[in-house]
Amino acid sequence: MSTPPVAVRPQPVQSVQVRPDKPRNGPKYAIAIVVLAGITVWSALAVEVDVAALFRNANNASRTLIQLVQPDYSFIPQTMPALMQTVQMAIIGTAISIAVALPLSFLASRATNPNKTLLAVVRFIMNVVRSVPDLLYASIFVTVVGTGALSGIMAIFLFDLGIMVKLISEALDGIDRGGQEAARAAGATWLKANRSAMLPEIAPSYLSQSIYVLELNIRASAVIGLVGAGGLGMLIDKVRTFYQYHYLSTVILEILVLVVLLELLSSFTRKRLLT
Amino acid sequence: MTAPTNGARTGAAIVFDNVNVSYPNGVIGLQDVSLSIAPGEMVAVVGLSGAGKSTLVRTINGLVPITSGEITVGEHRLSTARGKELRRLRSEVGMIFQSFNLAKRTTVLNNVLMGRLYYTSAFRSLLGWWKKDDVELAMQSLERVEIVNKAYTSASELSGGQQQRVAIARTLSQRPRVILADEPTASLDPPTSHVVMRDLQRINSELGITVVVNLHFLDLARRYGQRLIGLRDGRVVFDGPGAKADEKVFESIYGRSLTAEDVLDAPVVVP
Ligand SMILES: Nc1ncnc2c1ncn2[C@@H]1O[C@H](COP(=O)(O)OP(=O)(O)O)[C@@H](O)[C@H]1O
Ligand SMILES: [Mg+2]
Numbered sequence: 001m002s003t004p005p006v007a008v009r010p011q012p013v014q015s016v017q018v019r020p021d022k023p024r025n026g027p028k029y030a031i032a033i034v035v036l037a038g039i040t041v042w043s044a045l046a047v048e049v050d051v052a053a054l055f056r057n058a059n060n061a062s063r064t065l066i067q068l069v070q071p072d073y074s075f076i077p078q079t080m081p082a083l084m085q086t087v088q089m090a091i092i093g094t095a096i097s098i099a100v101a102l103p104l105s106f107l108a109s110r111a112t113n114p115n116k117t118l119l120a121v122v123r124f125i126m127n128v129v130r131s132v133p134d135l136l137y138a139s140i141f142v143t144v145v146g147t148g149a150l151s152g153i154m155a156i157f158l159f160d161l162g163i164m165v166k167l168i169s170e171a172l173d174g175i176d177r178g179g180q181e182a183a184r185a186a187g188a189t190w191l192k193a194n195r196s197a198m199l200p201e202i203a204p205s206y207l208s209q210s211i212y213v214l215e216l217n218i219r220a221s222a223v224i225g226l227v228g229a230g231g232l233g234m235l236i237d238k239v240r241t242f243y244q245y246h247y248l249s250t251v252i253l254e255i256l257v258l259v260v261l262l263e264l265l266s267s268f269t270r271k272r273l274l275t
Numbered sequence: 276m277t278a279p280t281n282g283a284r285t286g287a288a289i290v291f292d293n294v295n296v297s298y299p300n301g302v303i304g305l306q307d308v309s310l311s312i313a314p315g316e317m318v319a320v321v322g323l324s325g326a327g328k329s330t331l332v333r334t335i336n337g338l339v340p341i342t343s344g345e346i347t348v349g350e351h352r353l354s355t356a357r358g359k360e361l362r363r364l365r366s367e368v369g370m371i372f373q374s375f376n377l378a379k380r381t382t383v384l385n386n387v388l389m390g391r392l393y394y395t396s397a398f399r400s401l402l403g404w405w406k407k408d409d410v411e412l413a414m415q416s417l418e419r420v421e422i423v424n425k426a427y428t429s430a431s432e433l434s435g436g437q438q439q440r441v442a443i444a445r446t447l448s449q450r451p452r453v454i455l456a457d458e459p460t461a462s463l464d465p466p467t468s469h470v471v472m473r474d475l476q477r478i479n480s481e482l483g484i485t486v487v488v489n490l491h492f493l494d495l496a497r498r499y500g501q502r503l504i505g506l507r508d509g510r511v512v513f514d515g516p517g518a519k520a521d522e523k524v525f526e527s528i529y530g531r532s533l534t535a536e537d538v539l540d541a542p543v544v545v546p
Binding site for chain 1: 362363364366367369370372377378385386397400449
């Protein structure tokens with residue numbers, strides 16, 4: 001014997017309440033999709049994507065591909081110096097950029113910098129810094145200070161600085177400012193209040209973003225080497241020039257392993273930091 | 276219970292002389308407020324939400340600037356205090372907030388030490404390198420509110436009542452001459468509200484610190500304030516001992532007769 005289900009008693013309807021119409025978002029989405037599709041097609045036409053070329057070069061491409069899927073592992077010892085250099089560039093670039101980014105983030109956040117003029121100046125400069133792609137930085141520094149790791153580190157530094165200051169200043173904008181208000185009400189300067197009450201609140205996300213840019217830097221330092229800024233990228237450029245595709249695939253494989261390892265480490269630590 | 280060591284200061288007088296506050300958007304916060312609060316007095320400020328209670332206490336430490344008139348706190352004049360002078364005044368005035376205002380991701384002790392920032396050099400505060408005496412003072416302040424066992428706990432792990440007591444310890448570590456409390460019990464349940472109010476009352480009577488406390492609830496105000504100030508639309512409409520505040524006075528403050536929503540503890544005996 002089971003008890004009958006409890007009847008839902010109809011609620012008295014209050015006549016003054018009016019149920020709103022369900023918002024109609026359908027047309028908006030449709031328009032957005034059409035616009036996005038249009039932009040994509042236009043971009044494809046503009047860069048003259050030539051699918052036919054893929055087939056014209058099929059012969060050549062297949063020969064290259066066959067070499068590429070047969071990495072020559074005996075080449076690995078010879079790649080070690082370049083691999084080490086890539087890792088070193090990434091680490092040094094990360095270290096310098098996160099150190100410089102921390103104070104700049106406090107100057108770039110509305111929550112921690114009461115000086116409107118300074119805020120605007122710092123934000124403008126950081127927007128410019130961030131708008132330049134890493135490869136372009138690398139090309140510029142290779143031209144100015146010559147090929148090698150130093151150019152790579154400088155490129156990585158500026159690239160990271162833009163990202164870090166953006167992420168950390170936005171974190172500052174978003175946190176509860178109660179502690180800061182209390183510290184200022186107790187007679188602290190902005191500097192002291194920010195250090196004591198705001199820094200601890202963003203410390204976990206600061207560490208987590210630092211690991212994230214280190215991860216980005218391993219990829220970036222592999223790529224910017226292509227324009228002569230040291231590391232594995234420079235090696236890629238060399239073996240490609242001599243059509244040594246067995247070697248090329250070895251290097252690409254190494255980068256892949258490196259990035260995957262770092263990503264595992266990064267996601268593991270970040271998860272622990274942010275919980 | 277121990278009194279803070281390095282020579283507790285005496286309470287300061289607070290004088291409002293024809294104070295007006297209007298906010299940048301044109302809203303009027305205070306109108307022609309004149310008040311004189313004696314050193315060591317405990318005053319409760321009551322009024323409806325929007326009456327100007329927060330504005331009143333926040334002008335006392337310069338968090339809200341006054342538009343005209345003058346406020347003196349001890350020997351400081353608010354109308355002219357800027358920069359270092361304003362920070363000095365603030366170092367003598369502790370403030371307790373409705374939402375506790377702790378830095379959640381750091382320890383209770385670090386939060387209490389923030390009350391010492393005025394006296395700590397920029398260099399030391401950047402390194403988090405607190406002076407021994409300041410740490411001792413912070414520990415004593417935590418003892419006074421009976422929560423010293425949580426000194427190394429993260430502030431986020433405390434209950435609301437515990438957080439508010441840490442906030443009280445933070446103001447005590449300032450060795451203040453005045454404590455301002457802006458609806459300190461509004462986020463707490465009734466029993467905890469009484470604990471916090473009793474803490475404030477003890478601090479007032481034992482240390483002689485002048486206390487101005489905003490309260491939404493009339494029974495709390497009458498019970499803990501020696502003197503009651505009623506605000507309505509930014510004006511002082513009552514100023515006197517709580518015992519003198521009868522039904523007519525309540526109507527002048529609240530614009531209606533007293534209901535159960537105006538008191539913390541039900542059932543209520545309306546005087
Ligand atoms: N920062 C502000 N800017 C503009 N108006 C404000 C600001 N703070 C408070 N007010 C207004 O001032 C009046 C008094 O507010 P407040 O002092 O917070 O009252 P209470 O604390 O008694 O609720 C209200 O009308 C409120 O809307
Ligand atoms: Mg208020």
